[in-house]
Amino acid sequence: MTLGSDVSGMTATAASAAAKGLSIVVPVYNEAAGLDGLHQRICDLAKTLRQRYRLACEVVYVDDGSADATLSIARSLPADAVDVQVVSLSRNFGKEAALMAGLDHARLGAVMFMDGDGQHPPDLVEQLVRHWIDDGYDVVYTAKAHRDNEPFLRRVAVHGFYALINWGARQKIPEDAGDFRLLSPRAVAALRQLPERNRFFKGLASWIGFRQIRVDYEPAPRTHGVTTFSAARLLGLSIEGVTSFSVAPLRFASLLGVILAGGAFLFGLSILWEVWTTGKQVPGYPSLVIGLMTIGGVQLIMIGIVGEYIGKILSELKARPIYFVAEHSEKRFETDKADD
Ligand code: UDP
Ligand code: MG
Numbered sequence: 068m069t070l071g072s073d074v075s076g077m078t079a080t081a082a083s084a085a086a087k088g089l090s091i092v093v094p095v096y097n098e099a100a101g102l103d104g105l106h107q108r109i110c111d112l113a114k115t116l117r118q119r120y121r122l123a124c125e126v127v128y129v130d131d132g133s134a135d136a137t138l139s140i141a142r143s144l145p146a147d148a149v150d151v152q153v154v155s156l157s158r159n160f161g162k163e164a165a166l167m168a169g170l171d172h173a174r175l176g177a178v179m180f181m182d183g184d185g186q187h188p189p190d191l192v193e194q195l196v197r198h199w200i201d202d203g204y205d206v207v208y209t210a211k212a213h214r215d216n217e218p219f220l221r222r223v224a225v226h227g228f229y230a231l232i233n234w235g236a237r238q239k240i241p242e243d244a245g246d247f248r249l250l251s252p253r254a255v256a257a258l259r260q261l262p263e264r265n266r267f268f269k270g271l272a273s274w275i276g277f278r279q280i281r282v283d284y285e286p287a288p289r290t291h292g293v294t295t296f297s298a299a300r301l302l303g304l305s306i307e308g309v310t311s312f313s314v315a316p317l318r319f320a321s322l323l324g325v326i327l328a329g330g331a332f333l334f335g336l337s338i339l340w341e342v343w344t345t346g347k348q349v350p351g352y353p354s355l356v357i358g359l360m361t362i363g364g365v366q367l368i369m370i371g372i373v374g375e376y377i378g379k380i381l382s383e384l385k386a387r388p389i390y391f392v393a394e395h396s397e398k399r400f401e402t403d404k405a406d407d
Contacts, residue, residue: 088123092169132159205277
């Protein structure tokens with residue numbers, strides 16, 4: 068692996084890009100209504116990339132146990148300018164697992180993650196590809212340009228989440244970064260080497276390092292349907308993300324313990340001082356109850372936090388596969404037709 072930071076390195080990157088290609092991984096869960104339209108846009112994009120960068124493209128649709136016609140529609144999509152793989156999981160495993168399945172099946176070197184609901188505009192892909200091929204970046208990630216249209220509480224929660232997960236971290240996860248990202252072949256190889264089962268792609272893609280660049284974009288509205296990520300599910304994902312990625316909550320627990328113990332010690336000293344100087348009996352009942360309740364509550368929360376980590380250790384230890392593939396089909400695009 069070369070660093071690719073000097074001119075010759077970049078030429079090498081461009082050359083290998085031309086020799087290989089780009090796998091677009093699209094997780095789809097009940098996206099039947101918009102899939103045809105999305106595929107059409109991806110095919111148009113693939114034609115452009117083939118002409119301008121001599122880049123071969125493949126699209127990997129990962130059907131995450133959809134209950135509607137998503138799978139049959141995906142199977143019927145034509146290999147027009149792209150190779151099409153359809154990987155159908157045995158049930159709904161969640162988006163992170165679907166992305167992992169896509170990553171495992173991607174064959175063409177570089178990988179691009181894109182949502183199946185039309186919110187990640189294929190038109191932006193060319194810009195991301197340019198950063199990879201022309202500028203030699205390894206991780207080209209996109210971030211929401213702004214969150215003006217989101218409720219205030221949600222913005223506060225998101226900010227708190229990133230503050231917590233990045234607390235004390237050497238490699239910070241960029242705030243607002245989404246799953247819409249392009250990974251160069253060596254970044255893909257690095258991601259594939261990570262052995263953990265609890266995956267949080269935004270975090271991992273940042274953690275691997277290499278040359279990274281941010282591209283701001285405005286997410287399009289969903290072409291159909293509604294989001295599957297409710298507030299409760301987002302909270303679950305946040306706990307998942309933080310516990311599988313950082314030990315900040317544990318450190319926070321220790322710190323809080325030190326602060327509380329210190330406070331209690333000072334409080335004890337002040338009582339001693341009062342008794343000593345005034346000779347009065349200090350009425351103890353309310354302060355006792357408050358002290359007990361504070362310590363009791365804090366301890367329960369901290370046991371809960373430790374429990375989250377123990378749960379994580381258990382699931383890593385069980386070492387179960389992240390997903391099962393029920394069906395896999397593929398269609399190859401005949402390259403000779405393209406060269407006519
Ligand atoms: N998705 C998935 N499995 C799930 C939930 C969602 O593969 O269990 C896919 C979904 O089809 C879409 C992407 O993940 O392509 C993002 O989902 P969604 O649009 O609901 O999330 P949001 O854009 O609101 O974050
Ligand atoms: Mg969406």
